[in-house]
Amino acid sequence: xxxxxxAKAYALHLGIIALLFVLSFVLPEYYHGLLARIMVLAVFAxxxxxxxxxxxxxSLGHAMFFGAGLYGAGLAIIxxxxxxxxxxxxxxxxxxxxxxxxxxxxxxxxxxAFMIVTMMFAQVFYLLILYFANxxxxxxxxxxxxxxxxxxxxxxxxxxxxxxxxxxxxxxLFSFVLLVTLAIVRSRYGRVLVGIRENxxxxxxxxxxxxxxxxxxVVVSGTICAASGAAYALxxxxxxxxxxxxxxxxxxxxxxxxxxxxxxxxxLIGTVFMYYVIDVTSGYTSAYLLIxxxxxxxxxxFFPKGILGTIRQRWLGWLP
Amino acid sequence: xxxxxxxxxLSRNFGGLRxxxxxxxxxxxxxxxxxxxxxxxxKTTFVSLVSGRIQPSSGxxxxxxxxxxxxxxxxxxxxxxxxxxxxxxxxxxxSAYDNVALPVQRTLSDGxxxxxxxxxxxxxxxxxxxxxxxxxxxxQLSYGHQRLLEVAxxxxxxxxxxxxDEPTQGLADSEIDNFIALVRDIAKGAxxxxxxxxxxxxxxxxxRITVFNAGKILAEGTPExxxxxxxxxxxxxxxxx
Numbered sequence: 001x002x003x004x005x006x007a008k009a010y011a012l013h014l015g016i017i018a019l020l021f022v023l024s025f026v027l028p029e030y031y032h033g034l035l036a037r038i039m040v041l042a043v044f045a046x047x048x049x050x051x052x053x054x055x056x057x058x059s060l061g062h063a064m065f066f067g068a069g070l071y072g073a074g075l076a077i078i079x080x081x082x083x084x085x086x087x088x089x090x091x092x093x094x095x096x097x098x099x100x101x102x103x104x105x106x107x108x109x110x111x112x113a114f115m116i117v118t119m120m121f122a123q124v125f126y127l128l129i130l131y132f133a134n135x136x137x138x139x140x141x142x143x144x145x146x147x148x149x150x151x152x153x154x155x156x157x158x159x160x161x162x163x164x165x166x167x168x169x170x171x172x173l174f175s176f177v178l179l180v181t182l183a184i185v186r187s188r189y190g191r192v193l194v195g196i197r198e199n200x201x202x203x204x205x206x207x208x209x210x211x212x213x214x215x216x217x218v219v220v221s222g223t224i225c226a227a228s229g230a231a232y233a234l235x236x237x238x239x240x241x242x243x244x245x246x247x248x249x250x251x252x253x254x255x256x257x258x259x260x261x262x263x264x265x266x267x268l269i270g271t272v273f274m275y276y277v278i279d280v281t282s283g284y285t286s287a288y289l290l291i292x293x294x295x296x297x298x299x300x301x302f303f304p305k306g307i308l309g310t311i312r313q314r315w316l317g318w319l320p
Numbered sequence: 321x322x323x324x325x326x327x328x329x330l331s332r333n334f335g336g337l338r339x340x341x342x343x344x345x346x347x348x349x350x351x352x353x354x355x356x357x358x359x360x361x362x363k364t365t366f367v368s369l370v371s372g373r374i375q376p377s378s379g380x381x382x383x384x385x386x387x388x389x390x391x392x393x394x395x396x397x398x399x400x401x402x403x404x405x406x407x408x409x410x411x412x413x414x415s416a417y418d419n420v421a422l423p424v425q426r427t428l429s430d431g432x433x434x435x436x437x438x439x440x441x442x443x444x445x446x447x448x449x450x451x452x453x454x455x456x457x458x459x460q461l462s463y464g465h466q467r468l469l470e471v472a473x474x475x476x477x478x479x480x481x482x483x484x485d486e487p488t489q490g491l492a493d494s495e496i497d498n499f500i501a502l503v504r505d506i507a508k509g510a511x512x513x514x515x516x517x518x519x520x521x522x523x524x525x526x527x528r529i530t531v532f533n534a535g536k537i538l539a540e541g542t543p544e545x546x547x548x549x550x551x552x553x554x555x556x557x558x559x560x561x
Contacts, residue, residue: 188425188437195422198411205371205405206423207397207477 006186009320013182016265017175024167034279036167038271039174040231041251045259045267046181047224048252053262054185055217056197060115060249061122064102065222067244068094069229071129071136074239077148079135084151084160088230095226096219098125103218107211119249126244141240149234166235173231174268177224182264184220185320193217194262225252258299260306264320269307322385324349324481324511325370330379332365339365341535342379347481352503352512354522356546357532358555363515364406366532367483370513371403372396384480398426400480404470404487406515412459416469419458420444423476440476448472448502464495468502475506482506483513488521500524523547531555 020039027035044066051057072094076087106117129136136142151158158165184190195203196210204210233239242248251274252267259270277295281288303310312319325347332340340362347353355363368374370381372393380389388396397403411419424440445451448468453461458469467487474482484503488496496518503512503525516522522529522543529546531539533555539546546552 191418191422191425194414194418195411198413199409201373202405202409202411203422204394205373205397205403206473207394207426208422209392209394 008318009182009186012319013178013264016268017171017178020171020174024164024171029163032163032167034275036163036170037236038275039170039268040228040235042255042268042271043174043177043228043231044225045252045255045271046177046264047221047228049256049261049263049267050181050184050224051217051221052253052256053266054190054193054197055214057110057214057217058115058253059106059118060246060253061102061106061118061120061125062221062225062252063244063246063248064122064125065095065099065225066229066232066248066252067125067129067241068098068222069226069231070233070239070243071229072226073230074142074144074233075136077144077233078142078239081148084149084234088234091230091233092223092227095229096223099219099222099226100215102222103215107214107218119246122244122246122249126241126246129241129244136241137239139241141238141242144233144237144239146237149237160235161237170231170235173227177227178264178268181224182320185264189213189216197262254296256306258296258306260309260312263306263308263312266306266308273307321348323347323382324384325513326382327370328380328382330366330369330381331377332362332369332374333377338535340369340376343535343537345530345537347511347513349480349511350507351527352507352514352525354526354529355513355515355532356517356519356522356529357538361532362535363532364485365535367403367485367513367515371401371483373403397477400478401483402474402477402479402481403483404474404485406485406489408463408466408470410458410461410466410469410473412457414458415455416445416450416458416461416472417441417454419469420472420476423473427476427478444472444476447475447505449498464491467491468499471502471506479510481511481513483515485515486517487514488516488518496521 023035024032048062051059069091073087073091076082076090082090102118102121106114106121109117130138146161149160151160160166160169192203192208192213196213200210229243255270255274256267257270258273259266259268277292278288281291305313308319323346327343327345330340330343331338343366355366357363365374369376372391376389380387382388383399383401388399420441421437424444425437428436428440442451445454448471450465450468450472453465458466461469471487488499491499500521506512514525526543528541529543530537531546531552538555539549539552
């Protein structure tokens, strides 16, 4: 990892960003919109991967971080009438604070207990949304109105409901997070995280405060997921409790497993793949979830390290 | 000269068992000290207390004049106590390079330079003769090389006290000779506390020997004195010769 050629890795990542940019002008309207959504959700998956892939901490509660960003940004607009940039920052800040608190509490546990504790906290978060229904909209959710989703720069205005603006905004966020994850993974901090994943006791005995390092990773992970949620609220204009439900804690885990845990590009590939399979199969049958399930089982059986993890293992050892 | 390490009335109970029982121990800087004793005598528990892997039931540990009894393990490592594991505990899926890079990068005071990490890693790997295996996953190294990698990780911490827990266990005779030379080399810059069962190694390396039995220090002295000690012979052989 550390000794692999950095130029190759950066070239690959910039190439993917360039490809996504070009796709904006090539794709038909339906796929254009779908890919914008996928890029935002891939950010969610990358945030999840930060903790699951690199630190080896399996959380079943990341929907609350996505939800914190979603509601933080959405309610700032709907209830407080804030502008788009302030709302986006509010969403991210909500995720950062929430992940710090959850990290401090949940990191007292490891393994199965960590899964259960994070899942319980996420359920509390979900039920709080339903409980404060007159503020959050409850299970109906709320729509962020179109006029509130315009970035006003005086002379020019960026309308986030415009497909091209939406696509490019999603791409900008995706690219930023992708490059940040790459930098983290290649850094000394990234090496410490992998050390914790591989053998926490040994890492401690090399003089590392593993608790602080893990807490930092939870906050980074939670904040990235919140950025994804905040962007989702602003770009797609809907803030609903289903995004904080347990389903949205499991989805990023599946995307990351499919694409390849502890690979920087795996989360994108996993998210694309899952949407692609759903898209294709739902065209043939209403029982498409059955086929998705079978595809998942086959992948786990034959590609236990995910698509990119397998490629890295067999052919391209330098992949970050 | 002030001692590097002292323990005072140090005890650790596991249920009803007193694994370490009111041990008073003193280690001078620059020494190579061997700790020997029958299985279950409390040797590993004792060094685990010193390194902070487990907490004492009572007693105090003083390192370089400061009481470290309540400090967590990672702080003690930063103050210069390095522990190499009895059961090989390298990062099997990471390359030998990355295994050593983890301790090296933490001891570096300058924050950024990549060259400094590389230089530190290669120097530790060269001292242990592993330089040509830097890019191999640690799990694919032979057992003897994994033991050496453990030592390289300990060295990379630039310790003042290096604790080696049965380092020659499972090594071939030819490897043991190199190992003795390596420990002598390390001892030029650090104090070494060595748990060892292999008596020829102990007799060649140790300046002084501490004998544990049933959680207590049974005897302490030069290798010659310990060899002649009747109580030690009894503990090992069961009867007075």
